[in-house]
Structure formats: structure tokens, C-alpha cells
Amino acid sequence: MSWYIWLIVAIVCFIIETFTVEFTFLMLGGSALIATGVAFGTESIVWQVLAFSLAALVLILFARPWALKKMNPKGAAAGNVYGQVGKAARTLTGVDERSGRVKIGGDVWSARSVGGLIPEGSDVVVVQIDGATAVVAPRPPQP
Known part of the structure; x- marks a missing residue:
């Protein structure tokens, strides 16, 4: 050959x-x-x-x-969207169990809270991505 x-x-x-x-x-x-x-x-x-x-x-x-x-250091299952889990965010509107808006990095996302109302301007953490919605929880206070 x-x-x-x-x-x-x-x-x-x-x-x-x-x-x-x-x-x-x-x-x-x-x-x-x-x-x-x-x-x-x-x-x-x-x-x-x-x-x-x-x-x-x-x-x-x-x-x-x-x-x-x-x-892709996080593995095949983690793309850009799922890489948002664990990131800090700030609420742009009040976020409850059904709706709200948060800013993650430079992007605005639809959001819902794990439980209860999170007021506008609060620091939150992304705990899950559900479709195009970020599920957030209040960020624990830093010591």
C-alpha cells in the first residue's frame, strides 16, 4: 500500500x-x-x-x-446547562415555587424556588436545572 x-x-x-x-x-x-x-x-x-x-x-x-x-471535565452528562448547578445567582424578581427570574453569571433565567418566596435582590444558589428553569434555594450565609 x-x-x-x-x-x-x-x-x-x-x-x-x-x-x-x-x-x-x-x-x-x-x-x-x-x-x-x-x-x-x-x-x-x-x-x-x-x-x-x-x-x-x-x-x-x-x-x-x-x-x-x-x-468535558464533568463528564458526558454535564453540558453548559447542567454546569449551572451549584453556581451563585441573584434574583431579579421575587421567586416562588412557580415562577421568577434570576441572573446566573451574565444570563437571565426563568426560575422557581425550592420552597417559599425568595425576595427580589436575594443571593441564591442553583440546586437543579429543570428544562429551561433554574431551581434555586436561598444562599446560606458565608461565615
Whole structure:
């Protein structure tokens, strides 16, 4: 197998990775680049496939989990919305069990309280995200 075929495989893997963003095809593309380098040194298909296989195994088992952890340290279930849990907020209106508005960081959210009325201008903490609504509780006093 010639080096250019491995290079084409690498480019196709990188293109697929732009649509999946799971780092699997990125690792396979990297492995194909390693196989491209081996193909420059030898025409033996056995060595090329062996280099691709070993590189893919190492990259998928070790580099992929590291990359996934660096990109999303809270895990797959936590995106931007669920990352709001635990953050401090300030009420913009009175917040009760049914409705209200809070400001979390620079964003205004619909909100409801865990229990009871929380007056406007109070410091609260986000305890849960329910759809597009932040469930808040009064922030405990800081010692």
C-alpha cells in the first residue's frame, strides 16, 4: 500500500471527526498518519498495517480518554446547562415555587424556588436545572 493511500485515509478520518467530535476518528486519523510515515520507510504492507493497528490501539485506549476528560471535565452528562448547578445567582424578581427570574453569571433565567418566596435582590444558589428553569434555594450565609 502506498503512502498516499494512508494519507487519504487520515484526511477522511479527520473530516469525519469534524462531524462526530468524539475523538475516535481523530485517533484513527493519527494512526493513519503514523502508517503514512512507515510507508515511506518500507513497502511492506504487514509493517504498515501493524503500525496503524498499534498506534490506533494506543491512541484510543490512552489518548482518547485524556482528550475527552480535558474537553468535558464533568463528564458526558454535564453540558453548559447542567454546569449551572451549584453556581451563585441573584434574583431579579421575587421567586416562588412557580415562577421568577434570576441572573446566573451574565444570563437571565426563568426560575422557581425550592420552597417559599425568595425576595427580589436575594443571593441564591442553583440546586437543579429543570428544562429551561433554574431551581434555586436561598444562599446560606458565608461565615
